[in-house]
Amino acid sequence: MPIPPWLMEVETGPCPSYTVRSSRKSFMRKTMDSFIHFFEGTLESGGYAKRKGLLQSLDPRVKLLSTIALVVAVTLVGNLWLLAGIYLFLMVLAVASKIGPGYFTKIVWAFVPLFSGIIVLPMLFNVVTKGDPLLPIFSSGSFKLYITWQGTMFAISFVARVTTCAAAVTLLVLTTPQELLFRSFRSLGVPKIYVLTLDMAYRYIFLFIDIARDMMTAKKSRTILAGGALSEQRWLAGRIGYMLLRTFDMSDKVHMAMISRGFTGDVQVLDRLRMTARDYAALGCMFGVSALLVLYTQGLIRV
Numbered sequence: 001m002p003i004p005p006w007l008m009e010v011e012t013g014p015c016p017s018y019t020v021r022s023s024r025k026s027f028m029r030k031t032m033d034s035f036i037h038f039f040e041g042t043l044e045s046g047g048y049a050k051r052k053g054l055l056q057s058l059d060p061r062v063k064l065l066s067t068i069a070l071v072v073a074v075t076l077v078g079n080l081w082l083l084a085g086i087y088l089f090l091m092v093l094a095v096a097s098k099i100g101p102g103y104f105t106k107i108v109w110a111f112v113p114l115f116s117g118i119i120v121l122p123m124l125f126n127v128v129t130k131g132d133p134l135l136p137i138f139s140s141g142s143f144k145l146y147i148t149w150q151g152t153m154f155a156i157s158f159v160a161r162v163t164t165c166a167a168a169v170t171l172l173v174l175t176t177p178q179e180l181l182f183r184s185f186r187s188l189g190v191p192k193i194y195v196l197t198l199d200m201a202y203r204y205i206f207l208f209i210d211i212a213r214d215m216m217t218a219k220k221s222r223t224i225l226a227g228g229a230l231s232e233q234r235w236l237a238g239r240i241g242y243m244l245l246r247t248f249d250m251s252d253k254v255h256m257a258m259i260s261r262g263f264t265g266d267v268q269v270l271d272r273l274r275m276t277a278r279d280y281a282a283l284g285c286m287f288g289v290s291a292l293l294v295l296y297t298q299g300l301i302r303v
Contacts (some may be wrong), residue, residue: 048174053097055175059279060184066286067172071165073293082293083160090167097175107174108167116162120155129154178202183273204250208243215239 049056055063070086077083094104122128124147125137131150138145173181182199186192219235295301 048097048099049177051098053099053175055093055097055171057278058282059273059275060176060180061187061273062275062279062283062286063172063176064181064184064188066283066290067168069287069290070168073290073297074161074164074168076294076297077161078157078297080157080160082296083157083164086293087160087164087167090164090171094171094174097171099171099174104167104170104174107170108163112159112163112166116159120158123154123158124148124151126151180273187273200254204254208247211246212239212243 074083074086077086091101091104095101126133126144126146126148129148129151131148133146134149134152135147136144137147176184179199182195185195185198292301
């Protein structure tokens, strides 16, 4: 029996790919992409501390003390124009420190609406803040729900203070290397167990993100048919449990490795911190500005 012609044909092109495509991302993929995007942005922001800018040249202890003093002063300020001026001043410092104003604003406003909005939202309504009606919401008989003018002004002032404080802290983090920032905490008397815990968490969280990304890639390469949301949530919960067990195991190994290399409970940094006349002048100026803000807010001085 002769061999059919179609059996003698040889295909030289690539094999056809049969991939199941979905029009939207899965729950697990969106979760992992969000985590990876966040931590990649954190790694990107770490490069600003190595640039030759205004704040990068100052001692990290000066920046930490100045930030604390400014945050304390800003929490007492209620004048919106004054808060706007402080925010613009911090923006100028960011530009002088080689940080783009667009990137700086994006980082500052990444968490402000989420946290401050949740806290301040109830203060808008008359059931919490009594005042003059601004916007009616609901009315039934003797019960009336509306947004008050006083609650709105309080909410705007609160968000402005949170934004300004977040800008000051963001400027500190972006312009200070992580190890020097943690060492500055120790110089202010923060217990070393807290500083060490923060330092180790910051170092190893990126490692576990890489492990989670590798697990996600391995699952994707072995998946033919996409599962439903429930099955993916179960898989993700199982991986979280596995990562927890792996974290305990790695923490024991890292701790034993540190002890075997002479670890005594305190982290030693090679860079030595030295205060210069420029650092003292910057610290004095920031403390002076913060003191003036407090005195003005308390009505002890007039402009």
